Amino acid sequence: MKIIKVGASVTQSNDRDAELQRLQLKAKGQLMINLMSSPGSGKTTLLSRLIRDMKDVKIAVMEADIESAVDAERIEALGAKAIQVHTDGMCHMDAGMTARSLQAMDDDESELIFLENVGNLICPAEYDTGAGLNMMILSVPEGDDKPLKYPLMFEKSDALVISKTDALPYFSFDVSRCCERARKLNPQIRIFPVSAKTGEGMGELEAWLREKLAGWKAGGKEV
Amino acid sequence: MKIIKVGASVTQSNDRDAELQRLQLKAKGQLMINLMSSPGSGKTTLLSRLIRDMKDVKIAVMEADIESAVDAERIEALGAKAIQVHTDGMCHMDAGMTARSLQAMDDDESELIFLENVGNLICPAEYDTGAGLNMMILSVPEGDDKPLKYPLMFEKSDALVISKTDALPYFSFDVSRCCERARKLNPQIRIFPVSAKTGEGMGELEAWLREKLAGWKAGGKEV
Numbered sequence A, B: 001m002k003i004i005k006v007g008a009s010v011t012q013s014n015d016r017d018a019e020l021q022r023l024q025l026k027a028k029g030q031l032m033i034n035l036m037s038s039p040g041s042g043k044t045t046l047l048s049r050l051i052r053d054m055k056d057v058k059i060a061v062m063e064a065d066i067e068s069a070v071d072a073e074r075i076e077a078l079g080a081k082a083i084q085v086h087t088d089g090m091c092h093m094d095a096g097m098t099a100r101s102l103q104a105m106d107d108d109e110s111e112l113i114f115l116e117n118v119g120n121l122i123c124p125a126e127y128d129t130g131a132g133l134n135m136m137i138l139s140v141p142e143g144d145d146k147p148l149k150y151p152l153m154f155e156k157s158d159a160l161v162i163s164k165t166d167a168l169p170y171f172s173f174d175v176s177r178c179c180e181r182a183r184k185l186n187p188q189i190r191i192f193p194v195s196a197k198t199g200e201g202m203g204e205l206e207a208w209l210r211e212k213l214a215g216w217k218a219g220g221k222e223v
Helices: A014-027 A043-053 A070-077 A095-105 A151-156 A165-170 A175-185 A202-218 B014-027 B043-053 B070-077 B095-105 B151-156 B165-170 B175-185 B202-218
Strands: A002-005 A031-037 A059-065 A081-086 A112-116 A133-139 A159-163 A190-193 B002-005 B031-037 B059-065 B081-086 B112-116 B133-139 B159-163 B190-193
Touching (some): A043 A070, A043 A159, A043 A202, A081 A095, A095 A112, A133 A151, A190 A202, B014 B031, B043 B059, B043 B112, B043 B202, B070 B081, B133 B151, B175 B190, B190 B202
Parallel strands (some): A133 A159, B002 B081, B031 B112, B031 B133, B059 B112
């Protein structure tokens, strides 16, 4: 497993870099998904479940963290390709950092590439990484008021995964209220309540990912 | 309830501003505590419990958020002084922002002033706010591996509150492993496992806060 260290990009033209990255990945039929959430909302657990469930799809994961390699080790133990990216203290990934990580991974085979962004509900939403899709996770224990406090993340995400639904009996989290608040910010957002532990709701999420991957490969205008 | 908007401070000398702020608060016998954590780890719930439990101590709360006023409303409903601070998109509070918030609050009466920082386990750790103590929360659902991934926050905190211990039966969180990891980064850190819901562990935390407040007022070198 590789561990690389990437600092902030020198270029200021993040959006242009991101767009270029997206076109390059599209040409290779590789769909990159930028996965964002607070620390501890279950990004790695969700990815582990997807890797186990979707064995027919070639999946790779870029794990971005300030320190440690625990997440990449977990992914690699499942037999998927993983690379650990250390952000040198940075609280988010930008397009340049992502491009260097992709280069270090050197992988033209994988169809779905997940970028597990730094655990942070604020800063990652401000930077286009060049991913084809933005997916965020909000876990049940975090509370259904989060769209009110961190609106940009909900606005920028194509999909919201409400994770740890198996914990719903123990927390006062109103799923429909959360969906309503998220849709008020982003009417197009797709919402998937799931439990990666029990598997509840994973089928819908996986079907959506397959559909998006097929669309991406077909090269249609819509992702 | 006031809602003020503060952007990044113009001054670059954050540490000097913070030190000045600390001295001014000390002269007034007011202990400010910078409370930091991920989104949804229970900062407002913990503060609500402290306000209910410590009625003999005058407590004020500055709620820093990117948007919304839900937290300040919750605190005000308990009869405590609260001010909502909007950070204009900023992912943390710095000393200048904190000074302007204190000025807007205009309160020489309160003995304990909590600064509920923006929900973020990364950026707030990088900025001295001028608080007398840094306190962080890690909630059980977030996982016991967080010291490995967000070391600076653990290094900078005088106290670590492990919250939502009532949820321990439902999550694989090893309290002693978490404590060990936190102490490896910061041997002096005080650790308080608590449930603000059931009250478990709150007594120890409250005793510590009273002790720190008394020390602060006595003006000793040690906080």
